Amino acid sequence: MRISHVCLAAAAVCAAKGASSPKLTSASDWAEAAQRAEEFVSQLTVDEKIGIVSGGYRQPSPACVGSIGGIPRLDFEGICFSDGPAGCSRSDLVSVFASGITVAASWDVDLMFNRGVALGEEFRGKGAHVHLGPSSGPIGRHATGGRNWESFGPDPYLAGVAMNASVLGIQSTGVQACSKHYIGNEQELQRTSTVSHDGTVTEAISSNIDNRTLHELYVWPFANAIYAGTAGIMCSYNRVNGLYACENSATLSILKEELDFRGYVVSDWYATHGTASFANAGLDIEMPGNTSAAAGPHYFGDALLRMVQNGTVTPDRLTDMAERVLRPYFLLNQDEGFPTLDPSSGAVFLAYQLGHKAQPHLGGYPMLPARNVRGNHKELIRELGAAATVLLKNVNNTLPLKNSSEVGMFGNAISYPTVGSTFRDADKYPEGYEYGTVDIGGGSGTVRHTHLVTPLQAVQRHVESYGGRLQVVMDNDDIADGRLRTIYPVPDVCLVFLKSYASEGFDRPNIELSWNSTAVVESTAAICPNTVVIIHSPGVVTLPWADNENVTAILSAHYPGEEIGNSIVDVLWGVTPPSGHLPYTIPKTLEDYGPPIFNLTTRSVSADEWQTNFTEGLMIDYRHFDANDIEPQYEFGFGLTYAKFKLEGEVDLQVRGTLSKTAEKSKGTAPGGLKDLWTEVLTVDAQVKNSGEVDGHAVPQLYVAFPQNTTPAQTPAQVLRGFHKIFIKAGETSTVRFSLLRRDVSFWDEKSDQWVIPEGGFTFKVGFSSRDKAALQTTASLL
Numbered sequence: 001m002r003i004s005h006v007c008l009a010a011a012a013v014c015a016a017k018g019a020s021s022p023k024l025t026s027a028s029d030w031a032e033a034a035q036r037a038e039e040f041v042s043q044l045t046v047d048e049k050i051g052i053v054s055g056g057y058r059q060p061s062p063a064c065v066g067s068i069g070g071i072p073r074l075d076f077e078g079i080c081f082s083d084g085p086a087g088c089s090r091s092d093l094v095s096v097f098a099s100g101i102t103v104a105a106s107w108d109v110d111l112m113f114n115r116g117v118a119l120g121e122e123f124r125g126k127g128a129h130v131h132l133g134p135s136s137g138p139i140g141r142h143a144t145g146g147r148n149w150e151s152f153g154p155d156p157y158l159a160g161v162a163m164n165a166s167v168l169g170i171q172s173t174g175v176q177a178c179s180k181h182y183i184g185n186e187q188e189l190q191r192t193s194t195v196s197h198d199g200t201v202t203e204a205i206s207s208n209i210d211n212r213t214l215h216e217l218y219v220w221p222f223a224n225a226i227y228a229g230t231a232g233i234m235c236s237y238n239r240v241n242g243l244y245a246c247e248n249s250a251t252l253s254i255l256k257e258e259l260d261f262r263g264y265v266v267s268d269w270y271a272t273h274g275t276a277s278f279a280n281a282g283l284d285i286e287m288p289g290n291t292s293a294a295a296g297p298h299y300f301g302d303a304l305l306r307m308v309q310n311g312t313v314t315p316d317r318l319t320d321m322a323e324r325v326l327r328p329y330f331l332l333n334q335d336e337g338f339p340t341l342d343p344s345s346g347a348v349f350l351a352y353q354l355g356h357k358a359q360p361h362l363g364g365y366p367m368l369p370a371r372n373v374r375g376n377h378k379e380l381i382r383e384l385g386a387a388a389t390v391l392l393k394n395v396n397n398t399l400p401l402k403n404s405s406e407v408g409m410f411g412n413a414i415s416y417p418t419v420g421s422t423f424r425d426a427d428k429y430p431e432g433y434e435y436g437t438v439d440i441g442g443g444s445g446t447v448r449h450t451h452l453v454t455p456l457q458a459v460q461r462h463v464e465s466y467g468g469r470l471q472v473v474m475d476n477d478d479i480a481d482g483r484l485r486t487i488y489p490v491p492d493v494c495l496v497f498l499k500s501y502a503s504e505g506f507d508r509p510n511i512e513l514s515w516n517s518t519a520v521v522e523s524t525a526a527i528c529p530n531t532v533v534i535i536h537s538p539g540v541v542t543l544p545w546a547d548n549e550n551v552t553a554i555l556s557a558h559y560p561g562e563e564i565g566n567s568i569v570d571v572l573w574g575v576t577p578p579s580g581h582l583p584y585t586i587p588k589t590l591e592d593y594g595p596p597i598f599n600l601t602t603r604s605v606s607a608d609e610w611q612t613n614f615t616e617g618l619m620i621d622y623r624h625f626d627a628n629d630i631e632p633q634y635e636f637g638f639g640l641t642y643a644k645f646k647l648e649g650e651v652d653l654q655v656r657g658t659l660s661k662t663a664e665k666s667k668g669t670a671p672g673g674l675k676d677l678w679t680e681v682l683t684v685d686a687q688v689k690n691s692g693e694v695d696g697h698a699v700p701q702l703y704v705a706f707p708q709n710t711t712p713a714q715t716p717a718q719v720l721r722g723f724h725k726i727f728i729k730a731g732e733t734s735t736v737r738f739s740l741l742r743r744d745v746s747f748w749d750e751k752s753d754q755w756v757i758p759e760g761g762f763t764f765k766v767g768f769s770s771r772d773k774a775a776l777q778t779t780a781s782l783l
Contacts, residue, residue, distance in 0.1 A: 024228060025171070025228070025331065025671065029331060030262040030331065033331035034327050036330040037322075037326040041323050044071070046308060046318070048071055050300070053286070053304070053322055053325060054300035055081075055298075057290055057301045065090060066287040076335075079325075080130065081128070081178070081266075082132060083444045085099075085135045086099050086133075086447060087119070087447030088123055089444060089447050091447075093450050095377045096439060096451075096452070097115060097118070097384075097561045097562075098381060098384050098560045098561040099440060099560075100134065101151065102385070102558040102559055103115060103166075106387045106579075108579075109165050110725075111384045112161070112165035112166055115169065116165060119133075119169070119175075120169060120171065120172065120175040122374065122375075123175045124338075125339060127338070128341075130178050131170050132178050133170075134225070135152075135180050136179065136221035137180060137182055137184075138186045139186070139221070140186075140620070141620050142595065143539070143540040144509070144510065144540075145508075146188040146443075146507045147185075147441075148540075153539075153584050154583075154621040155622075156217050157220070158720060160220055164227065167229060174333060177232070178231060179222060179232070181237070182234065182245060183219065183251055185238050190610045193273065200607070204239050205239065208611060208613045209614045211750050211753070212617070214254070216748050217620070219259075222255070223259055226672050227672030227678065229331075229671060231263045234266050235248075235265055235266070235267055235271060237268050237270075243281075244278075247278040248281060249280075256282060260669045260670060260673060261671060264321075266283075267286050269288050269444075272298070276312040279307070284320075286299060343371075381562055381563045384560070385566075386575075388557070388558065388560065389560075390556040391580075392555070392556055392586075392639075398530060398532060398553040399571075399578075400572065400577070401572050401574070404493050405468050406468070407469070408472070408487060408494040410494060410520065411476060411520060412475065413438065413498060413536060414437060414459075416454050417438075418434070421448050430508075431501055432514070434515065436454075437454050438500075438501055438559065440561065441504075441538055441559060442503025443503045446503075450562075453565040462569050473487065480516040481519075487527070490528055492530065497534050498515075498535050498537075499514060500535075502538035507597050511590050526550070532552060533555070538558070540584055540587070540593065542586070542589065542633070555572075556580075574642065577694065577695075578641060579697035581637050581638060581769070582637060582769075584621055585635055585770075586633040588632065592632070593624070598612035623716040627716070635770050635771040637767075637770045639699065643692045643698070644694075645688055645689065645692075646688075647686055647688060647767070648687040648689050649686075652684070655780070659681055680740065683738065684722070684737070684778075686738075688726065688733065690732055696727070697728075699724070699725050700736050701723045701768065702722030702738045702765070704718065704744070706762060707760025721744045722739075722740065742757070745757055745762065757783060762781070762782060763778070764778050764779075764780070
């Protein structure tokens with residue numbers, strides 16, 4: 001028997017395979033960087049300080065999506081900001097990595113960290129100082145949110161672990177992580193202000209959120225990012241409690257005062273709507289600012305200079321803004337030999353935005369070959385894609401597949417995208433392209449393909465390798481109508497590939513899989529008694545055919561990146577046993593999931609009428625299902641394996657010393673907030689046995705139920721507070737240790753504005769999903 005320790009959610013990540021050891025950014029590291037920034041800024045003129053905090057100030061069109069101009073007299077070459085969370089967007093010869101929701105489905109901290117390292121290496125190789133990611137906003141209040149796929153899912157603990165590991169990985173390469181979108185950015189519809197044809201302005205939607213819900217749900221993952229040392233935080237488009245997120249002093253003070261965030265707050269692109277009110281509230285950089293490529297208004301630059309000159313914004317505030325921008329630059333030693341910007345970036349960026357228009361040069365940028373920064377990252381992408389695949393159904397051990405002589409592939413989601421390497425017109429085609437696989441979503445977070453292995457390529461190569469035959473039908477209309485006359489004989493196994501597309505800029509109209517998916521499955525299953533369904537989706541979907549007896553297996557693989565075909569073949573044929581678990585709940589209907597997207601487009605509204613009240617509070621996803629006793633299709637944390645795991649013995653709980661009710665402020669603060677909140681207060685041990693004949697990865701999960709009589713109303717029935725992905729050989733047993741921080745067993749008390757451990761009995765439950773009927777549990781008081 002061996003013992004496996006679960007890494008503290010924000011204190012460290014496990015020893016990462018094939019990567020340098022992660023290092024938390026300490027308060028002393030920040031202090032040293034602050035001193036260097038202060039010395040540098042002391043040499044600047046007021047005009048130069050304005051340039052540091054204003055994107056594109058008095059410089060030509062940037063080759064990056066956003067940039068801070070250089071100061072040649074001080075050998076400062078400027079700062080390049082680049083999208084996005086799943087790869088170096090608007091660039092050539094880069095990798096398409098797994099999306100955030102895919103990463104969350106892996107429940108693997110090592111892979112989360114290693115992906116961050118690989119992303120950082122590619123951004124650094126391109127000369128981009130800032131990686132605009134990772135994302136935990138939207139967190140996923142709505143099942144149909146258009147950008148949910150970019151983030152790590154609706155549980156703040158799981159999202160926080162992923163944010164922490166990602167920041168550590170990215171910044172280990174000397175690249176700045178800019179965590180986004182802060183905060184309450186939960187829908188695309190009316191996410192920012194709009195102007196009608198007659199010039200009437202309608203304000204952006206206001207997410208109206210109580211203080212407890214802010215702290216325990218929406219701010220939680222950002223605290224993890226700050227604890228890990230994130231260089232920047234991007235404030236979002238929407239309003240929060242009536243004020244734009246980038247001018248909301250209440251929410252920005254949570255970052256800078258309560259969480260002791262030492263870096264900068266940068267606006268989302270065109271999320272600034274004023275000058276003094278935004279700067280004085282805590283916004284440090286406006287993006288994209290005053291550039292010839294900018295398509296919207298700007299409010300810093302010369303306007304900010306006038307405000308400083310007339311005293312509306314103080315010189316001290318301007319100095320603080322500039323120093324905050326430069327602290328991460330010195331923290332990560334980006335002044336010491338950082339790679340130059342890839343000279344192809346300008347041309348690729350403008351081609352991406354404007355099209356070639358038959359011009360040999362675009363905007364003065366020569367059409368130079370791009371710098372190849374991919375390395376061997378496709379191996380990691382393949383590994384992560386397989387490790388994150390969730391096995392939802394497996395009747396009579398259908399999977400892993402044998403080398404069947406007759407294999408069928410059905411569906412329009414198996415081939416290379418007919419539109420080419422990059423899909424740009426998401427607003428015109430909300431369902432995406434009809435033909436072709438989908439391994440990444442749309443909008444600023446998309447990445448253009450240099451390399452793509454489709455499911456058709458990978459399956460065909462594998463089947464041919466052992467002499468089997470592959471039959472293919474890609475027209476979903478023909479399949480749905482039962483026109484399968486070309487199929488003979490009936491395959492031993494029929495692989496049906498379904499997809500759903502999502503993108504920045506619009507929300508999904510529903511959570512059904514697209515392109516006549518239900519009819520495709522039912523028609524295939526009607527002739528094929530061994531139908532295996534593979535889903536590539538942005539997150540929550542409905543599966544009305546899940547109980548069809550001829551659907552013998554279901555795999556959910558999300559958006560796994562450029563190795564999409566190889567990853568799924570590895571799982572189907574058992575090279576990599578599935579070990580992913582759902583990072584959200586799959587409902588039986590959309591109505592089961594929770595509040596719908598707030599929508600007033602059916603009528604005329606006043607300028608300030610887009611207001612959505614988060615009355616559900618903490619009750620989203622599995623918390624909502626628990627509170628309302630709703631039976632899901634598949635619960636949060638669910639995932640099958642080819643191995644057989646079971647929990648043995650009893651849960652062992654050990655409290656560390658004597659606890660006080662509230663965190664001790666005398667211990668001080670550091671990035672992440674009160675130091676006492678980040679100290680270990682108890683451990684929970686449980687034994688996991690692999691009772692099967694196949695080696696595999698188990699994902700035991702720890703859920704905590706707070707005392708109901710001493711916590712406020714609307715406290716969830718249970719919350720995730722620990723997990724671990726552990727490899728166990730057949731027949732062996734491992735003891736898993738969950739380490740809980742004070743923060744993990746505290747709630748935010750709105751009366752005293754502090755974290756409080758409640759009196760009474762806590763229940764600690766260890767299982768393999770949120771509704772595991774075989775879970776082990778114990779109850780104890782902590783005070």
